[in-house]
Amino acid sequence: MNKRATRLSAEERRAITVETVIELAAEQNPSDITTAAIAERMGLTHGALFRHFPTKDAILQAVLSWVAERLLARVDRAADGAPSSLAALEAVFMAHVDFVAEHPGVPRMLFGELQRANDTLPRKMVQTLIARYGERLRRLIEAGKQSGELEPGLDVEGAVLLFIGTIQGLVIQAMVAGDVARIRRDARVVFSIYRRGISGGGQ
Numbered sequence: 217m218n219k220r221a222t223r224l225s226a227e228e229r230r231a232i233t234v235e236t237v238i239e240l241a242a243e244q245n246p247s248d249i250t251t252a253a254i255a256e257r258m259g260l261t262h263g264a265l266f267r268h269f270p271t272k273d274a275i276l277q278a279v280l281s282w283v284a285e286r287l288l289a290r291v292d293r294a295a296d297g298a299p300s301s302l303a304a305l306e307a308v309f310m311a312h313v314d315f316v317a318e319h320p321g322v323p324r325m326l327f328g329e330l331q332r333a334n335d336t337l338p339r340k341m342v343q344t345l346i347a348r349y350g351e352r353l354r355r356l357i358e359a360g361k362q363s364g365e366l367e368p369g370l371d372v373e374g375a376v377l378l379f380i381g382t383i384q385g386l387v388i389q390a391m392v393a394g395d396v397a398r399i400r401r402d403a404r405v406v407f408s409i410y411r412r413g414i415s416g417g418g419q
Contacts, residue, residue: 241325301360
């Protein structure tokens with residue numbers, strides 16, 4: 217980012233702090249990000265940073281709140297604009313993929329928090345995000361079964377797990393390849409396989 221934040225309002229500075237952490241997470245192991253590195257990237261002193269966030273965990277919580285708000289709002293918009301349940305599922309899938317491609321530091325942070333042994337507040341926040349995301353998928357899948365788009369005997373929980381797991385798999389493959397852009401290239405092909413599975417091959 218390399219922008220100075222000394223003359224910004226408190227709200228603007230908090231927002232830039234969140235953006236800075238996500239940028240740093242795309243460049244290094246999120247657990248290795250220090251408050252000193254965040255302050256340096258923003259052009260602030262440690263003291264100035266801590267006036268808005270008393271601890272590193274407070275910064276992390278702000279980042280995870282930002283992720284949850286932005287990601288869920290994006291998938292909601294994608295689903296709302298779709299003409300059918302199946303189209304909504306595809307729109308949500310692609311919206312999620314686009315979000316990851318734009319913010320590659322986000323999945324690194326989420327995976328990192330889920331690997332924590334302790335039941336920390338940030339870990340609980342990630343679990344809550346996944347639960348809220350899953351509820352949206354369940355509603356779409358149930359609606360698709362009711363409309364006849366999806367197999368009437370489709371296991372909803374299994375379809376939800378596979379949807380989320382497919383995106384996670386794409387993310388991991390992109391990380392392994394060191395090429396975040398490939399997630400967009402692979403997404404439509406992968407979703408077409410998922411779509412055939414939940415629609416019984418008729419779509």
